[in-house]
Amino acid sequence: MRVLVVGGAGYIGSATAQCLLDAGHEVVVFDSLVKGHRAAVPAGAEFVQGDLAHREQIEDVLRRFQIEAVMDFAAFIEAGESMKEPGRYFRNNVCGTLNLLEACVSAGVQRLVFSSTAAVYGIAEEIPITEDAPLHPVNVYGESKLMVERMLEWYGRLHGLRYAALRYFNAAGGRPERGEDHHPETHLIPLTLQVALGQRPHIAIFGTDYPTPDGTCVRDYIHVDDLASAHVLALQALDQHERLIYNLGNGRGFSVREVIEVCRKVTGHPIPAVEAPRRPGDPPVLIASSAKIQRELGWRPRWTSLEDIVASAWEWHRRHPQGYGDR
Ligand code: UFG
Numbered sequence: 001m002r003v004l005v006v007g008g009a010g011y012i013g014s015a016t017a018q019c020l021l022d023a024g025h026e027v028v029v030f031d032s033l034v035k036g037h038r039a040a041v042p043a044g045a046e047f048v049q050g051d052l053a054h055r056e057q058i059e060d061v062l063r064r065f066q067i068e069a070v071m072d073f074a075a076f077i078e079a080g081e082s083m084k085e086p087g088r089y090f091r092n093n094v095c096g097t098l099n100l101l102e103a104c105v106s107a108g109v110q111r112l113v114f115s116s117t118a119a120v121y122g123i124a125e126e127i128p129i130t131e132d133a134p135l136h137p138v139n140v141y142g143e144s145k146l147m148v149e150r151m152l153e154w155y156g157r158l159h160g161l162r163y164a165a166l167r168y169f170n171a172a173g174g175r176p177e178r179g180e181d182h183h184p185e186t187h188l189i190p191l192t193l194q195v196a197l198g199q200r201p202h203i204a205i206f207g208t209d210y211p212t213p214d215g216t217c218v219r220d221y222i223h224v225d226d227l228a229s230a231h232v233l234a235l236q237a238l239d240q241h242e243r244l245i246y247n248l249g250n251g252r253g254f255s256v257r258e259v260i261e262v263c264r265k266v267t268g269h270p271i272p273a274v275e276a277p278r279r280p281g282d283p284p285v286l287i288a289s290s291a292k293i294q295r296e297l298g299w300r301p302r303w304t305s306l307e308d309i310v311a312s313a314w315e316w317h318r319r320h321p322q323g324y325g326d327r
Contacts, residue, residue: 003067005027008071009029023232032049062104068111079141082281090147111161112162112163117141122137128220152165166231167288173221189263202272210285212285217256218254221259223301248290249287250288262307262310
């Protein structure tokens with residue numbers, strides 16, 4: 001299939017572009033490079049620089065390459081930042097994706113796989129979280145993704161768009177040649193590994209008074225390649241299904257303190273940590289039930305040990321201490 005990967009120069013988008021190529025699909029990457037990296041785009045993919053703010057750019061690409069399906073990774077992704085700059089998040093994540101949906105309808109593209117997030121659930125009442133849990137985001141980022149999920153439902157009903165919304169828990173890990181490189185970096189694992197590299201003096205623990213066993217937030221970490229393989233499966237499944245919604249995680253939670261400890265073990269570095277106030281918009285616990293996608297599509301995470309996931313990230317960071325080196 002000819003697949004347009006919007007945001008395919010980013011962390012998860014580029015890993016998925018590679019996975020699509022490995023599965024025999026043709027791939028065109030569309031990315032503004034505001035957050036993405038040209039060097040992350042796999043060699044076998046076409047690359048077009050463009051921005052979802054300009055609907056005509058995306059429509060042109062859909063027609064020019066006779067695209068049959070779209071995967072949408074283009075979004076701002078930081079929960080904490082979204083609470084300081086809500087307008088930027090709504091404009092980019094909601095208005096940009098609306099342009100993409102309109103362009104798909106106009107160009108006759110009827111399959112879309114959308115990067116959604118665990119942040120749509122907010123503070124979950126039951127753990128692990130299943131797809132039918134209440135949707136009450138506690139940050140603007142999660143709200144912006146939920147708004148797109150709701151738009152997708154209407155575009156499905158009214159325009160016959162077949163779609164999958166994949167709600168990721170915490171993406172982590174890398175490959176020797178491809179990994180996580182955000183500017184500024186805000187994610188726990190890369191920041192902690194930067195301490196081990198000597199690039200930061202310590203890691204801050206945001207909040208130690210959460211209702212969790214050690215008082216710090218608990219997250220479910222999933223390897224980026226396992227996310228990527230789920231996208232390829234979901235795309236294939238859209239042949240038989242009109243609407244798919246799946247959680248993607250490992251089903252095990254690790255506290256901030258536990259993650260830092262795993263990083264110490266993997267790197268052999270003491271990694272000093274300091275306690276700091278809570279970061280606004282952080283739910284205390286996010287752990288996925290991915291039973292639905294395992295049952296319905298036969299997806300299985302290949303990376304089930306946090307130590308292995310962190311080791312794969314560490315290899316990328318050691319080999320690329322300046323990331324892709326383009327900032
Ligand atoms: N944290 C720290 N110190 C830091 C950075 C993070 O204590 O320096 C904490 C956070 O407060 C949070 C946990 O580590 O409790 C994980 O934070 P991340 O920033 O790594 O990840 P988030 O859980 O905030 O968000 C990530 C993605 C979102 C996605 C979400 C789903 O950025 O896109 O996972 O769980 F929606």
